[in-house]
Amino acid sequence: MRNYFKPAVFLLSLWPLIIIGYQIFYNKLGPEPVDRIINHFGEWTLIFIFLTLSMTPLKKITKSLEWIKFRRMLGLFAFFYASMHMLSYVGLDYRFDFEPLIDDVLKKKFVFIGFSAWLLLIPLAITSSDKMARLLKQNWKKLHRLVYVIAIFGVLHFIWLSKTIFFKPLIFLIILIILLLFRINFNKSGSKI
């Protein structure tokens, strides 16, 4: 039965792609289709970052190692959706015209921090394999703690672009605080993960 968990999580992780594909195909994106696509992928990026961060607390709470098996896959999906988010912004909003894009990154702080979060995800995706973990030894764990910085940047990005904390950004902020509190707690109790 457990052999099916990983493929099942993989298929479930494709859900955001299926929904947006359906909405594009049946013309159900609403009055602002480009924004709808960008925001869809942005939100799911944050959700996958949070899911990745939830695996260690779930392992501790349920005293089961099963959760850790999904962590890498969820993290790679976070990177995939972040890249789709950025690609739809660059491709649909700017038609791959990089000049105004660079201008945006430099002038709008919410784009700057979103872009920084995406850049930070790259080394984590590249070093996500077991082989890289063995190669980098203790440095691997240190490097992968960057995911907390990425989560903070992601939430700040959402708050800054929304110009108000209500309502969705607030929910994401609360989840982030809970996950950070778990992290601090585990650190105190000596966990190295």
Ligand code: HEM
């Ligand atoms: C880890 C990286 C990132 C995360 C977690 C993230 C997350 C989000 C979220 C949650 C939203 C708002 C969704 C909504 O309103 O429902 C959003 C919107 C947006 N993001 Fe990101 N983002 C990331 C990276 C980027 C990058 C790299 C760029 C561009 C270079 C970018 C540009 C934008 C823009 C322009 C919007 C607003 C779209 C609109 O309303 O027109 N984001 N992002």
